[in-house]
Amino acid sequence: MFGSVRSIIVTFVFCCNMIWRNCPKQLRRYIEKLTERLSGFKRLSGFLNPDIQVLIHEYTGSHLRRHEAYGLVAAYLSVKLPDAKRLKAVMTNENKVMLSMEEYENTTDMFNGVEVKWISGKVPSRASGASYYPEPEQRYYKLKFNECYKKMMTEDYLQHVLKRGREIQAANRQRRLYTNGKSTWTHIVFEHPAKFATLAMEPEKKEEIVEDLLTFIKSKDYYARIGKAWKRGYLLYGPPGTGKSTMIAAMANFLSYDVYDLELTSVKDNTELRKLLTNTTAKSIIVIEDIDCSLDLTGQREKKAEKPAEEPGKVEKKTTPRKEKEESDSKVTLSGLLNFIDGLWSACAGERLIVFTTNHVDKLDPALTRRGRMDKHIELSYCKYEGFKVLAKNYLELEAHPLFQSIEELIQEVEISPADVAENLMPKSAKDGPEQSLRNLICILEETKNSKCREIKDTEINHNAAAI
Ligand SMILES: Nc1ncnc2c1ncn2[C@@H]1O[C@H](COP(=O)(O)OP(=O)(O)OP(=O)(O)O)[C@@H](O)[C@H]1O
Numbered sequence: 217m218f219g220s221v222r223s224i225i226v227t228f229v230f231c232c233n234m235i236w237r238n239c240p241k242q243l244r245r246y247i248e249k250l251t252e253r254l255s256g257f258k259r260l261s262g263f264l265n266p267d268i269q270v271l272i273h274e275y276t277g278s279h280l281r282r283h284e285a286y287g288l289v290a291a292y293l294s295v296k297l298p299d300a301k302r303l304k305a306v307m308t309n310e311n312k313v314m315l316s317m318e319e320y321e322n323t324t325d326m327f328n329g330v331e332v333k334w335i336s337g338k339v340p341s342r343a344s345g346a347s348y349y350p351e352p353e354q355r356y357y358k359l360k361f362n363e364c365y366k367k368m369m370t371e372d373y374l375q376h377v378l379k380r381g382r383e384i385q386a387a388n389r390q391r392r393l394y395t396n397g398k399s400t401w402t403h404i405v406f407e408h409p410a411k412f413a414t415l416a417m418e419p420e421k422k423e424e425i426v427e428d429l430l431t432f433i434k435s436k437d438y439y440a441r442i443g444k445a446w447k448r449g450y451l452l453y454g455p456p457g458t459g460k461s462t463m464i465a466a467m468a469n470f471l472s473y474d475v476y477d478l479e480l481t482s483v484k485d486n487t488e489l490r491k492l493l494t495n496t497t498a499k500s501i502i503v504i505e506d507i508d509c510s511l512d513l514t515g516q517r518e519k520k521a522e523k524p525a526e527e528p529g530k531v532e533k534k535t536t537p538r539k540e541k542e543e544s545d546s547k548v549t550l551s552g553l554l555n556f557i558d559g560l561w562s563a564c565a566g567e568r569l570i571v572f573t574t575n576h577v578d579k580l581d582p583a584l585t586r587r588g589r590m591d592k593h594i595e596l597s598y599c600k601y602e603g604f605k606v607l608a609k610n611y612l613e614l615e616a617h618p619l620f621q622s623i624e625e626l627i628q629e630v631e632i633s634p635a636d637v638a639e640n641l642m643p644k645s646a647k648d649g650p651e652q653s654l655r656n657l658i659c660i661l662e663e664t665k666n667s668k669c670r671e672i673k674d675t676e677i678n679h680n681a682a683a684i
């Protein structure tokens with residue numbers, strides 16, 4: 217008799233389950249909502265619709281590679297811990313604190329009106345059959361949801377978690393400055409304070425660049441649709457000390473990208489160049505500074521004697537040590553570099569910027585500067601009044617001063633780089649106030665103007681003498 221009662225119950229449950237599975241989704245949701253109100257019925261609903269569990273382990277495979285999804289889930293949950301009582305806190309970049317759940321703690325999340333549960337857990341360390349070393353303990357996150365939402369949760373919700381987790385991770389992550397050593401990258405923490413707001417240049421030009429960057433980062437689908445790799449090339453050119461390197465730092469800070477400072481003179485050949493470039497991560501800026509000086513990319517080394525003599529009267533910065541570098545054995549060629557930028561890079565997922573800088577744009581090979589290769593050419597030029605005002609605000613916290621007028625008149629007549637303006641605005645002694653700094657600048661501007669006048673007069677005299 218007991219056996220027949222049991223088989224009736226089993227048949228009943230089986231039939232209920234079949235009916236439940238085959239009834240329309242809308243009706244199921246309606247019943248679900250109803251069941252939430254009636255907690256007793258909820259149990260029955262749970263009985264009919266068992267929970268599904270998805271485990272996301274910290275490591276994958278036999279080589280114990282860290283599973284990216286685990287980190288992304290941790291980042292996602294760090295801002296979704298309404299129910300968890302036992303939390304762990306770790307320091308991230310910029311003194312932020314990231315929270316996570318302690319082991320065997322749980323929390324809930326809502327997606328499209330459906331509640332899911334996240335539980336953190338740990339598989340203890342255990343002896344491994346094949347290996348001498350025991351398998352280390354393995355943490356995991358367990359996602360639990362009702363079976364009827366399986367499709368929505370495994371497809372839409374998990375995608376949403378990974379995407380949001382990646383965004384949170386990017387915001388918390390310390391950015392890195394990579395430099396190339398012996399065919400590999402080494403990195404340090406990138407903490408340059410440059411911002412677009414503190415960059416001295418015409419406001420319209422600055423806005424245009426910011427707009428361009430914003431359009432680029434939002435254009436993933438567009439690039440995919442037109443079949444182009446998601447990358448953008450910038451060529452920054454202008455005299456020394458006009459802010460090319462500072463702008464790269466401002467770009468990296470604005471986009472929260474890593475910076476790869478590629479020193480071409482230390483790259484042995486095209487193969488090594490490819491290896492280095494394929495080893496860059498998404499969301500990065502690859503920088504090749506002073507491309508005209510570091511290498512003659514047509515295959516022959518640039519001769520120092522070919523460098524144009526500095527124009528007298530110009531306030532120019534001394535050449536950087538990079539430009540004074542001894543010749544190296546590098547066999548990187550222009551075609552090697554361009555082939556990579558145009559071709560292979562398409563295979564590397566994620567967005568990348570490549571930035572070239574030069575002091576002499578006219579000396580570059582046309583193959584490098586033609587439109588379509590370097591998408592945007594940005595000229596950084598001598599400091600004008602608008603630029604001076606930005607620097608005065610940064611360095612002296614001054615937005616207006618009676619001496620500004622003289623500076624406005626003088627700065628129109630001379631060629632002075634923002635670096636030199638900035639240098640003169642810095643207080644020279646502890647007693648110097650902002651006014652003294654402005655006077656220092658006026659002095660330099662007048663000196664530069666006078667030497668330029670003398671120079672023009674001398675050339676006129678020489679010209680007249682030659683004519684006579
Ligand atoms: N446009 C600018 N706005 C704000 N600061 C600037 C600007 N240009 C230069 N500076 C200041 O001058 C210093 C040198 O500038 P930077 O190294 O960016 O010049 P550069 O154009 O890269 O020069 P080079 O051609 O010699 O590499 C920076 O540290 C910064 O403080």
Ligand SMILES: [Mg+2]
Nearest residue numbers: 460461505573
């Ligand atoms: Mg520079």
